[in-house]
Amino acid sequence: MSRLLRTRVALVAASVPLLVAPALLGLSPAAVAEDSSLPVQVRAVGGDTASVAVPVPAGITPTSVTAQVATEATGGVVTLLVGEREAAAVVPEPDLDVAVPVYASDVVDGVLTLGVRYTPEASTTGCPPLRPPTVGLQEVQLGYVGTEAPPTSPEEFWPRLSTRVDVLVPPSADDEVLRAGLTAITSLAGVYPAATDLVLGTPGVVLPRAGLGQRVLQLVPDEDAAEVSTEVITEFGLSRLVVTGPGSELVEAARELATPTTEVVRGSDSASAGVLAAARSAQAEVPLADLGLATTTLRGSGPATAELTVAQDLFGGPLQDLVLHLEGTHGLLDAGSRAQLNTYVNDELVDSTVLDEDPALEVDATVPGWRLRPVNRVRLTLAVLPVDGTCPDPASLAPLELTLDAEASTVTGTPGSAAGSGLAAFPQVLGGSVPVAVRKTGRQRVAVAAQGAALLAALQRAAGAPLEVSVVDPSELVSGLSAGLLVGANRNDAEALGAPLPLGPLRGLGLDRAAGDAATSSLAEAEAYATLEVAGAADRPVLVLGTWARRRADGTAPLTSTVVDRVGEQGWSALNGTVLLAAAEGESLTLDLAPSGPPPAPPEAAPAPAPPAPWWLLPGAVVLGLLVLAQVWWHLRTERRRAGDPLLG
Structure with missing residues (x-):
């Protein structure tokens, strides 16, 4: 059976319960089924089961779940779980879609639990892999009937799960109000996962409908107000929280969004997947418990894993190295077997410790700075191995247990120069403070600032603690007084900062040789492009978002959107190089170009030669x-x- 035919059969099978679901759930046959994307991802390693709790808003009844299976594993079986029920079992394939029905009994206390598990093929040797594959669910969609109940008070305004949040500021917003809007974006980015769209805009624009949990935050400046006031309004199917007050008070109100009153569903794709620290650590040593890892027991005769993420930004700046100190206790080994604990950072093995007869475990693994990313995924894998080269039946072995003490286990960062360069040096090189400059005025200012807001959201999701946003004059960043973000940059800005691409024609810059990619051969002929690049001094780098067009009529907004969307989709921690460039809508590439340096000073004018003497003078x-x-x-x-x-x- 072909892959397409299997997908169609699965979708048809899933649609049968949907046709009878209204009757089974006591709903009117006239109820219209809808679907909404869910900003969640599920990722399991090896034979472990990973799950995520999806809150079901009041007023709706789930009827189905569709998702895409993401894995590099071949063979074996991927099982999709809905609660404790095994809803589907499929053989993994690239971009495989799975659809399963959801029943009323699957929702417990307003929560629908989705899980995934991978079972590898039975090995002829009985030996489990030392590096187990991962499997996950992405592009999750929830089918449902009914209408989401709107919030009635500010206390219940923010949902546990949201598909989109629009932050609205006046078109004529001054620096303080614009700062409040940008602060709101970063605060919400520290709360909601990357799949939740966070958009800065202005009132009066028709907003798209994204799905469940969509919200609107409107900031209204009123310098005569004695204090901040809030009001919840629901109209046209959207719930809006209106916050009114002086500009400085709006900034404080926006900052408090980072600590919502309700627990939200965090993603596994950012530094805030576990716990977003209230502030950067004043101490270099941080317990793993503070990073969201509870005291964990690894159990089994095959590989068992535990994961956590560590952001460089949590330590207040770039790191020279990172030391993982693990403490725990393990059980006795069966005769004829041995066990080892492998430590991976960003999927690279950094330590392997063989367990001995001493039940006490103590491991120190050092990760050099050049291996670190802005967000580092740490995976601990326990594997039981044979001594004589033969792998017995796992069922014949008593499962080995290893308990990691999350309070005694720590991660220590050694401050140093930025091991990563270019885009990978952010956000840690900012030290928690992001001055933002917008090179536009009038009504264009908020639209350009919205591009910077999307970049701030990506930076915050790669940070370990809230970022402090300020709005400054572009001249402050161009003069090199501080690191920061400059959006809407022009050619003069790029040249003054010594940007790798000075926002001019690309001909003659040798991009083919720099990128080593045939795709760059046509860049020299580009009529317009947009870039996000790193410029400025090494100790005060500036992120420069700008465009160039040969003719003023050439629109560059779609190219800027391509660059910004690429950052949001890929995640800041996955960026490389010094330049992210888009010369065609929807297509972008990364270049590793050296800064061009400041423009050379004009040579001193030579003294004008004396005029020749008349012939009759002598x-x-x-x-x-x-x-x-x-x-x-x-x-x-x-x-x-x-x-x-x-x-x-």
Whole structure:
């Protein structure tokens, strides 16, 4: 059976319960089924089961779940779980879609639990893999009937799960109000996962409908107000929280969004997947419990895993190295077997410790700075191995247990120069503070600031603690007074900062050789492009988002959207190089170009040459000299004659 045919059969099978679901659930046959994307991802390693709790808003009844299976594993079986029920079992294939029905009994206390498990093929040797594959669910969609109940008060406004949040500021927002809007975006980015769209805009624009949990936050400046006031309004199917007050108070209100009153569903694709720290650590040593890892027991005769994420930004700056200190206890080994604990950072093995008869476990693994990313995924894998080269039936072995103490186990960062360069040096090189400059005025200012807001959201999701946003004049960043983000940059800005691409024609820049990619051969002929690049001094780098077009009529907004969307989709921690460039809508590439340096100072003007002397000047001087001598001689002769000189007789 072909893959397409299997997918169609699965979708048809899933649609049968949907046709009878209204009757089974006591719903009216007139109820219209809808679907909504879910900003969640599920990722399991090896034979472990991973799950995520999806809150079901009041007023709706789930009827189905569709998702895409993401894995590099071949063979074996991927099982999709709905609660405790095994809803589907499929053989993994690239971009495989799975659809399963959901029943009323699957929702427990307003929560639908989705899980995934991978069972590898039975090995002829009985030996489990030392590096187990991962499997996950992405692009999750929830089918449902009914209408989501709107919030009625500010306390219940923010949902546990949201598909989109729009932050609205006036078109004429000043620096303080614009700062409040940007702060709201970063605060929400520290709360909601990357799949939740966070958009800065202005009132009066028709907003798209994204799905469940969509919200609107409107910031209204009122300098005469004594304090901040809030109001919840639901109209046109959207719930809006209106916050009114002085600009400085709006900034504080936006900052408090980072600590919502309700627990939200965090993603596994950011530094805030576990716990977003209230502040960057004043100490270099951080317990694993503070990173969201509870005291964990690894159990089994095959590989068992535990994962956590570590952001460089949590330590207040770039790191020279990272030291993982693990403490725990393990059980006794069966005769004829041995066990080891492998530590992976960003899927690279950094330590392997063989367990001995001593039940106490203590491991120190050092990760050099050049291996670190802005967000580092740490995976601990326990594997039981044979001594004589044969792998017995796992069922014949007593499962080994290893308990990691999350309070005694720590991660220590050694501050140092930025091991990563270019885009990978952010956000840690900012030290928790992001000055933002917008090179536009008037009504275009908020639209351009919205591009910066999307980049701030990506930076926050790669940070370990809330970022402090400020709005500054572009001249402050161009003069090199601080690191930061400059959006809407022009050619003068790029040249003053020594940007790798000075926002001019690409011809003659040697991009083919720099990128080593045939795709860059046509860049020299590009009529327009947009870039996100790193410029400025090494200790005060500036992220520069700008565009260039050969003709003013050439629209660059779609190219800027391509660059910004690429950052959001890929995640900041996955960026490389110094330049992210888009010369065609929907297509972008990363370049690793050295900064061009500041423009050379104009050479000092050489003194102007003296004008040539007229041709008659020298003969005239001779004649004049002879005339003077003749006059002197005549004068002396006259005086002697008056004195009666006999020689003049």
